[in-house]
Amino acid sequence: xxxxxxxxxxxxxTKLRGKEVSxxxxxxxxxxxxxxxxxLGAYLATSEEVTLAQARCAxxxxxxxxxxxxxxxxxxHKDIFVTTDFPSTxxxxxxxxxxxxxxxxxxxxxxxxxxxxxxxxNCDEFAMGSSNENSAFKPVLNPWDTTRVPGGSSGGSAVAVxxxxxxxATGTDTGGSIRQPASFCGITGIKPTYGRASRYGMIxxxxxxxxxxxxxxxxxxxxLLLSAMCGPDPDRDSTSxxxxxxxxxxxxxxxxxxxxxxxxxxxxxxxxxxxxxxxxDAALKEYGKLGxxxxxISLPRTELSIPVYYIIAPAEASxxxxxxxxxxxxxxxxxxxxxxxxxKKTRSEGFGxxxxxxxMIGTYVLSHGYYDAYYLQAQKIxxxxxxxxxxxFKTCDLIAGPVAPTVAWKLxxxxxxxxxxxxxxxxxxxxxLAGLPCMSVPAGFGAGGMPVGLQLIANHLQEARLLNAAHxxxxxxxxxxxxxxxxxx
Numbered sequence: 490x491x492x493x494x495x496x497x498x499x500x501x502x503t504k505l506r507g508k509e510v511s512x513x514x515x516x517x518x519x520x521x522x523x524x525x526x527x528x529l530g531a532y533l534a535t536s537e538e539v540t541l542a543q544a545r546c547a548x549x550x551x552x553x554x555x556x557x558x559x560x561x562x563x564x565x566h567k568d569i570f571v572t573t574d575f576p577s578t579x580x581x582x583x584x585x586x587x588x589x590x591x592x593x594x595x596x597x598x599x600x601x602x603x604x605x606x607x608x609x610x611n612c613d614e615f616a617m618g619s620s621n622e623n624s625a626f627k628p629v630l631n632p633w634d635t636t637r638v639p640g641g642s643s644g645g646s647a648v649a650v651x652x653x654x655x656x657x658a659t660g661t662d663t664g665g666s667i668r669q670p671a672s673f674c675g676i677t678g679i680k681p682t683y684g685r686a687s688r689y690g691m692i693x694x695x696x697x698x699x700x701x702x703x704x705x706x707x708x709x710x711x712x713l714l715l716s717a718m719c720g721p722d723p724d725r726d727s728t729s730x731x732x733x734x735x736x737x738x739x740x741x742x743x744x745x746x747x748x749x750x751x752x753x754x755x756x757x758x759x760x761x762x763x764x765x766x767x768x769x770d771a772a773l774k775e776y777g778k779l780g781x782x783x784x785x786i787s788l789p790r791t792e793l794s795i796p797v798y799y800i801i802a803p804a805e806a807s808x809x810x811x812x813x814x815x816x817x818x819x820x821x822x823x824x825x826x827x828x829x830x831x832x833k834k835t836r837s838e839g840f841g842x843x844x845x846x847x848x849m850i851g852t853y854v855l856s857h858g859y860y861d862a863y864y865l866q867a868q869k870i871x872x873x874x875x876x877x878x879x880x881x882f883k884t885c886d887l888i889a890g891p892v893a894p895t896v897a898w899k900l901x902x903x904x905x906x907x908x909x910x911x912x913x914x915x916x917x918x919x920x921x922l923a924g925l926p927c928m929s930v931p932a933g934f935g936a937g938g939m940p941v942g943l944q945l946i947a948n949h950l951q952e953a954r955l956l957n958a959a960h961x962x963x964x965x966x967x968x969x970x971x972x973x974x975x976x977x978x
Contacts, residue, residue, distance in 0.1 A: 493518045494653035498562055498710040501656055505551060505561040512551065512561030516544040516605050519563045523607065523654045530629040531648040533568050534575040535608035543605045550603055558713055560603035565655040567646050568609040569616055570596050570701070571690045575606070579692045580624040580642075581614045583813050583820045583839030593690020594722050595659060595701050602717045607655050611645030614841045615810065616661055616694045618642050619669060619910050620903065623843045628900065631674060632973035633939055637897040640670030646704045647674040651973060657705040657714055661691060663698045664798050665892070665917025671704055671929035672892035672942025675971060677959065678704040679711050682949050683924035684730035686715075687722035695805035696728070698798075698921055707969055708930065708959035712737040715952060732950065740953050741960040746780035748958065751885030755791040756916055762895045764935030769891050772932035772943045775965055776889070776958075786881045786888065790874045794918035797874065799911055800854050800867040801922075806844075807851030813839060846907065875923040878948075887958055888946040891916055892929045896939035916944060926952045930959045931968040940971075 493515055496504070504510050520540060523532055540563075547561035571577040571589035578584040592600065599606070613623040621629040621644025629644040631637040632652040639648045643660030647670035650658055660667040662680035671678030679702050686701040693699060703714030720734035752773065757766065773783060815821035815835030822834035840848070854863040881888060893913055903910045920927040925946055932943035943962075947955045963969050 494522055496656070497707050498656040498705055499707070499713060502558060502560070502562050502713070506556055508551070512544040512547040512605055513541060515561065516540050516563055516607070519607055519655060526652055526654055528630070529632060529635070529648050529652055529654075530611055530627045531645045531652065531654055532565070533578060533580070533609050533611050533626060533645070536575060539574045540605060540607055547603045547605055555603070557603050559599070559717055562604050562657070563607045563655055564599055564604045565607040565610050565646070565649050565658045566596060567612050567643055567658065567660050569612060569661050569692050570659060571692065572596050572606070572609065575609045577609070577692070579615045580612045580626065581839065581841065581844070582625045585625070585820065587819060589690070591690065594687035594725060595718055596690065598717055598720070604717075610649055610658055613642035613644070614844050615692065615806070616642040616663055616666055616699070617806070617843050617847055619665070619913055621645065621670070622900065622904060623841055625841055630900075631897050633675065634897070634937060637899055637939065638673070640673035640897060642666040643678075643704065644670045647671055647676055647678070650674070650676045650704050650706060653972070657703060657710055659701060660704045661699055661701050662921065663694050663802060664921045665914050667702045667704060668892050668917050668927060668929040668942065668944060669914070673897035673940060675931050675940030675968070676704060676706055677708055677711050677928065677930055677969060678702060679715060679928035679952065679955065680921070680926065681715060681719060681952050682730070682926045684728050685732065685926070685950075685952070686718045687726040687729050689722055689725035693809040695802040696809060697805060698802060708956050708963055709738065709741060711928070712741060712956045712960070715956075735953070737953050737956050740957050743957050744780065745776065745958060745961050748781040748887065749784050749885040750776055750781050751784050751786035751881050751888040753786050753788040753791070753881070753888060753890055755788050756890030760894050760915070761891060762935070765891050765893070765895060765941050768933035768935055768941035769943055772962065773889060775962055779961055779965060784885045786885055788877050788881060788919060790870065790877055791915065791919055793870050794874055794922055795911060795915055797867045797870050798914070798918045798922060799850070800863050801871065803847040803851030804855050804864050805851065807848045807855065810844070810848055843907070871922045874919055878919070878923045878925060882948045887954065890944050892942040892944040893917070896935040896937065896941060920946045925949060926955055928955055928959060930962060931971070933968050
């Protein structure tokens with residue numbers, strides 16, 4: 490049934506509950522489609538046996554009258570979430586072939602909801618990157634133009650959804666790793682408030698920033714997925730918020746009349762390409778037609794978010810990645826003279842260049858004599874950035890702007906200049922540092938016919954408001970319905 494991949498997750502769920510199609514049929518269709526477009530590099534691991542076994546269980550539950558919202562719907566997971574059914578590598582040679590003895594909380598929640606896993610998706614190594622060129626196994630190609638990057642680090646997740654290889658996928662966002670690839674690939678992705686979704690079983694990059702979130706074609710799909718993902722997990726994740734799970738679909742169709750959307754001047758200055766600005770402006774005009782009011786605001790410390798992030802995140806990474814030393818699990822060098830030599834060779838062989846770069850930066854800023862000068866100062870400015878948002882939310886309900894300064898760049902274009910890649914995160918980093926919920930919504934197309942995303946940011950625990958605004962925009966426009974050429978079948 491070639492039309493199955495044209496359906497949104499919500500539409501597939503309706504057909505499954507109506508017995509118009511079985512979970513096994515749907516699973517087989519997406520497995521075949523994934524194999525047909527293997528050259529895009531989205532998947533790192535699949536198993537027909539595992540996927541079809543889960544699909545048969547879902548069909549049995551459906552036959553018994555179970556009407557759970559995600560029952561039988563296929564989903565693929567970013568290879569940052571550990572799983573018992575598939576290898577968990579974090580896109581790194583350090584964990585090549587590693588099998589986890591347990592599932593992450595997010596994966597467990599989807600299993601409990603009856604979702605069917607299609608496999609594990611490619612990502613930048615240990616989620617460090619903005620292009621998905623840092624995967625140790627293979628790069629991921631943007632289906633809109635295979636000479637361009639898909640964004641990162643959740644590039645495999647974005648491509649799987651954009652190319653219709655999966656109706657939905659999980660991702661993680663540390664400094665924009667859901668929003669930026671969602672923007673570059675023309676799909677919808679949301680990072681919830683820090684602590685909303687458990688980090689248990691999520692291979693850590695920067696613990697005070699990492700957050701799981703869903704990626705799909707529509708805001709409605711993301712609302713269904715987020716409803717299943719969120720909820721307290723205090724026994725296994727000390728950063729989990731003690732906030733009960735909620736149904737994020739309940740207010741999707743609420744009116745936007747009188748909604749105040751803040752437009753920060755710092756997001757529309759020098760460095761923003763004209764094509765991206767035009768697309769974002771067009772999306773903001775649509776909100777005006779829907780009854781929303783645009784309010785000028787300021788986030789004065791936006792530029793400081795880059796140096797602050799690239800001090801704090803590498804510092805946490807250097808600590809988190811110290812566990813990969815060849816002693817208990819993961820890669821171990823074959824030849825070494827003593828324990829210290831084994832550590833050195835194992836880490837030199839197992840980690841890629843970008844990971845090594847960030848470990849060294851992080852170790853430096855945490856070292857004696859530099860901790861106060863760099864790390865402590867960065868944490869102080871992080872608090873000021875968060876305060877800027879709270880000041881802005883006194884005059885607006887949501888904040889809107891671009892996700893990235895440009896559309897997706899060419900493969901290899903920024904490989905020799907890591908700083909250029911870091912600068913592309915300027916619009917996504919502030920909300921991450923503040924722990925705010927934020928998302929990317931398709932907002933048209935820019936140079937070369939490449940997708941552009943509109944970023945929406947809300948105050949803490951206001952995911953329902955975000956999804957409502959995104960859903961109403963998608964009811965009024967068709968940008969999210971566009972498909973990369975040549976990939977319809």
